[in-house]
Amino acid sequence: MQTTYPDLKGRFGQFGGRYVPETLMFALEELEEAFNLAMEDEDFLEELDHELTHYSGRPTPLSYAENSTKRFGGARIYLKREDLNHTGAHKINNAIGQVLLAKRMGKSKVVAETGAGQHGVAVATACARYGLSCKVFMGEEDVERQSLNVFRMKLLGAEVISVQSGSKTLKDATNEAIRYWAGAVQDTFYCIGSVVGPHPYPYIVRNLQRIIGVETKQQHHTLEGKLPDRIVACVGGGSNAIGMFHPFLEDKVDLIGVEAGGHGIETGEHAASITTGSIGVLHGAMTFLNQDLNGQIIEPYSISAGLDYPGVGPEHAFLADSKRVIYKTITDDEAVEALIILSEEEGILPAIESAHALAQAFKEAAEMDQNQSIVVCLSGRGDKDVGTIMKVMEGSQ
Amino acid sequence: MSIRFENLKSKTKPLFIPFIMAGDPSPEITIELALLLQEEGADVLELGIPYSDPLADGPVIQESAKRAKGMTIKKAMQLVKEMRKRGLEIPVLIFTYFNPFLQLGRETFFQLAEENDVDGLLIPDLPFEESESLRQRCMEEQISYISLVAPTTSPERLYQIAQESQGFLYCVSSLGVTGERKDFHPETKRLLREAKSFTDLPVALGFGISSRQQFVEVGKVCDGVIIGSSIIRKVHQLYTECPDSWDVAFRAYLSSLTKEEASVN
Numbered sequence: 001m002q003t004t005y006p007d008l009k010g011r012f013g014q015f016g017g018r019y020v021p022e023t024l025m026f027a028l029e030e031l032e033e034a035f036n037l038a039m040e041d042e043d044f045l046e047e048l049d050h051e052l053t054h055y056s057g058r059p060t061p062l063s064y065a066e067n068s069t070k071r072f073g074g075a076r077i078y079l080k081r082e083d084l085n086h087t088g089a090h091k092i093n094n095a096i097g098q099v100l101l102a103k104r105m106g107k108s109k110v111v112a113e114t115g116a117g118q119h120g121v122a123v124a125t126a127c128a129r130y131g132l133s134c135k136v137f138m139g140e141e142d143v144e145r146q147s148l149n150v151f152r153m154k155l156l157g158a159e160v161i162s163v164q165s166g167s168k169t170l171k172d173a174t175n176e177a178i179r180y181w182a183g184a185v186q187d188t189f190y191c192i193g194s195v196v197g198p199h200p201y202p203y204i205v206r207n208l209q210r211i212i213g214v215e216t217k218q219q220h221h222t223l224e225g226k227l228p229d230r231i232v233a234c235v236g237g238g239s240n241a242i243g244m245f246h247p248f249l250e251d252k253v254d255l256i257g258v259e260a261g262g263h264g265i266e267t268g269e270h271a272a273s274i275t276t277g278s279i280g281v282l283h284g285a286m287t288f289l290n291q292d293l294n295g296q297i298i299e300p301y302s303i304s305a306g307l308d309y310p311g312v313g314p315e316h317a318f319l320a321d322s323k324r325v326i327y328k329t330i331t332d333d334e335a336v337e338a339l340i341i342l343s344e345e346e347g348i349l350p351a352i353e354s355a356h357a358l359a360q361a362f363k364e365a366a367e368m369d370q371n372q373s374i375v376v377c378l379s380g381r382g383d384k385d386v387g388t389i390m391k392v393m394e395g396s397q
Numbered sequence: 398m399s400i401r402f403e404n405l406k407s408k409t410k411p412l413f414i415p416f417i418m419a420g421d422p423s424p425e426i427t428i429e430l431a432l433l434l435q436e437e438g439a440d441v442l443e444l445g446i447p448y449s450d451p452l453a454d455g456p457v458i459q460e461s462a463k464r465a466k467g468m469t470i471k472k473a474m475q476l477v478k479e480m481r482k483r484g485l486e487i488p489v490l491i492f493t494y495f496n497p498f499l500q501l502g503r504e505t506f507f508q509l510a511e512e513n514d515v516d517g518l519l520i521p522d523l524p525f526e527e528s529e530s531l532r533q534r535c536m537e538e539q540i541s542y543i544s545l546v547a548p549t550t551s552p553e554r555l556y557q558i559a560q561e562s563q564g565f566l567y568c569v570s571s572l573g574v575t576g577e578r579k580d581f582h583p584e585t586k587r588l589l590r591e592a593k594s595f596t597d598l599p600v601a602l603g604f605g606i607s608s609r610q611q612f613v614e615v616g617k618v619c620d621g622v623i624i625g626s627s628i629i630r631k632v633h634q635l636y637t638e639c640p641d642s643w644d645v646a647f648r649a650y651l652s653s654l655t656k657e658e659a660s661v662n
Contacts, residue, residue, distance in 0.1 A: 009526065017527060018524060018526065018527065019495055019522045019523060019524070019527060020452070020522055020524060021452060021453040021521050021522055021524075021545070021547070021569075022524055022525075022545045022546060022547045022549075022550060022569065023453075023547040023548075023549050023569060023572055023573070024549075025525075025549070025550070025554075026549045026550065026551060026554075027549070165456070165459055166449065166450065166459075171450065172450075175450050175452055178452055179452060179453075179455075179573065179574045180573075182452075182453070182572060182573050182574060183571075183572045183574065184572070184573075185549065185572055186549075186572070279499075280496045280499060280500065281495045281496045281499060281522070282450065282496065283450075283452075284452075284522070289496075291496070291500070293500060294469045294497055294500060294501075295448075295494075295496040295497035295498070295499060295500035295501070296448065296449040296497070297449045297450055297496075
């Protein structure tokens, strides 16, 4: 059974676990207990459901991509529209859940890390709504690259802290958030943005994102009267992918995760930790990492800040190891091309992260039969990427 | 437990336990620094291994790790052999994050420990639950596996960890990361008192200790004082200013920190 994980030690097979300094151990135990209790509390579940429906706008639609389907001439292509969530990505599902949990636990302060700023904006949004103070750690380089999201977070009342340590990107923002949390652990809740980190985070975030797959299953059944044949999602840390895949793990459905191939795997400039990495421990979990032979972490590269992470959620490592999910890579160029195709064909501008999944899905669809269907998790909208795409297009002219 | 750790029992308390980063500012200076620290009264040496993502460390040790980039566990352990040749007798423990240790491999570590006269191992991000088989293996190899407890450690958990501890028990004085501080966590005294009641091993306090006054106060309530960031900061400063005679000024600084006669109070 794939769905019984994690075990009591927070492990997905050999992956996951809890590799943190002693100071944080009590907080992780406290969090695990609080989350499990909350998940059995009707009132909490009702409030969460109410907020997802009336505040975030769930359920998100499953849109048939008719023009793209015709263009590729194979399987019917469906898009799970997480881009239509409040704040424009699946990140809000997790942020609402964790911030409500923080409130339930009596914590008044929330701290988070962010790369491109999507998770930071989602957490700042939830904190504004539920009345908690919010501190977001963001690498100095990302602060410069994503100034619009920095301003959004500030508008929402959050404090954005520019991280100067290490390579000044998501990895270091995560380090700094954990360090800060270790010092303020008694009254502060750490709201992690993906299915990474020490147990119980991969478990909590997955369960809060499962709604993506649960809705998809139902919607696809209504539209097609059966399960989809194949599902594709992009994987950085992997929260939208695990949320989409998890309800289908026991079904006869092909699941495909797409990692960022950056400039191409052969160049070494990528963020494909499952495809090319080796087993190690980062941010409290055992998983696949981009690292050197001495265990030093190698900075990843991707055009997409949301996929630019040197590790991957431990459950993905497990699903890759057991071959239940197949992981592929898509380069920057392929993702940009898919983004343009979807914009032109469907009038939907996807996030550059989601465009990695799209690019793979287009390839797959073309080789599938017309009576088959393929679902793509469109994890976010692409407004935030317009500047990046503009530069790429200007550069190629 | 290694013989060198056994010998700690007869030493005058508090034990002085400095932390230095292997390779900062250079491998040669690391060796000289270790010997100098022994001469100035260090009882145990914690030898840090640089890591790209040191979760438990504050800015001073992070910067030190950057300067020491390229140093590995293996190379650091080989430095210990050189230190021993030049007269280092105190126990040396390797302080490394788990990932570099994992990549080196357990068997290689124990082999290197034997070859290079290393006495102990401390992995700050490997909590009690995850370290059981490694602790067992350390016992067999007569390597002291140093366990940490924090002000947030519950009494039940503290008891468990203390019972299983080897070498000495490392108490963390504050929440958060390593680095110099004015005050300790209010639970620190409780922590030390309980820790001492649960083990016969020396109980040492670390994180944040940087002044003579703190050294004296801490020395009254526990058996050992661990000092990292302020030593690293001082060596870096003195070595940068004066690479030829940094050691003279550093000796004076150490005396003012750890020795009664030089007390500034």
